[in-house]
Amino acid sequence: MEENVVLEVAIEEAGYEAGDKRIAGITFEVRRGQLLGLIGPNGAGKSTTIKTLLGLLKHAKAKVTIGGENSSCAYVPEQPVFYEDLTLWEHLDLAAAAYGMPYESFQATAERLLAQFGMAHVRDDLPAGFSKGMKQKMMLMLGFLVQPDIYIVDEPFIGLDPRATKDFLRLLEEERLRGAGVLMSTHVLDTAEKICDSFVLISGGRMSAAGSLAEIRTAAGLAEGALFDCFDVLT
CATH class of the missing domain: 3.40.50.300 (P-loop containing nucleotide triphosphate hydrolases)
Known part of the structure; x- marks a missing residue:
């Protein structure tokens, strides 16, 4: 290769x-x-x-x-996949932990992505209540988080x-x-x-x-x- x-x-x-x-x-x-x-x-x-x-x-x-x-590798699926009882921020935190990302680096990157995608106001909300577009944004943020x-x-x-x-x-x-x-x-x-x-x-x-x-x-x-x-x- x-x-x-x-x-x-x-x-x-x-x-x-x-x-x-x-x-x-x-x-x-x-x-x-x-x-x-x-x-x-x-x-x-x-x-x-x-x-x-x-x-x-x-x-x-x-x-x-x-x-x-x-x-x-980061995979962003067509159909959003999420945990019913975790907030948007907790999803981001879990992904960062899975990749071994330092917390300070995670926090700064997550805050930037929330602002860029206009999702800062729902950071502590459960994604089950999100629209299809908001769920897709969450999937994209999870992918971009780990670079x-x-x-x-x-x-x-x-x-x-x-x-x-x-x-x-x-x-x-x-x-x-x-x-x-x-x-x-x-x-x-x-x-x-x-x-x-x-x-x-x-x-x-x-x-x-x-x-x-x-x-x-x-x-x-x-x-x-x-x-x-x-x-x-x-x-």
Whole structure:
């Protein structure tokens, strides 16, 4: 594995039950500072790919390497996951403790994230009462808190208002400049086209194309085509 590669994925096949092959032949890598978009419509196999590389599927033939020996990974799921009886602040505190983050560093970073996402007023509230967008903001804050080597983000834009989306993208850019790699699954192709360095297009559980926007356009035969149009041709 090259030194600047933070995620290397080679999935021969994977599914949820024995003999149930949902995805196959998916290979890619993410480098430091790179934002790779895992692109495809709902049901294409994006979430199955992410679950496979996170080791959540028993029926998988895959090799996944995350950075070096001390590399860390943050996963931001599509569906928010939380403890019913812990406040937002307690969720942040628990995540920091799990990663061995010094309390002073945690406190300063958590306060900054609460302010950036406009969530300071609910820091002591239970997330069960949050809106879908607020729950998604909490998931993003938990990811950004620990500043890992690689972010794996599944459909981050669902439920986010324009301001929260802008805050998320700004923080993501800061993390990329720090050297973190990002794998982002999304079907919001117009946004992906603007922010991703390269793409893996998935359709029907298979890779249909991969590369930069220029390479995707060449593969689709559309010299000035939008990502949406290229995807339409290639799938």
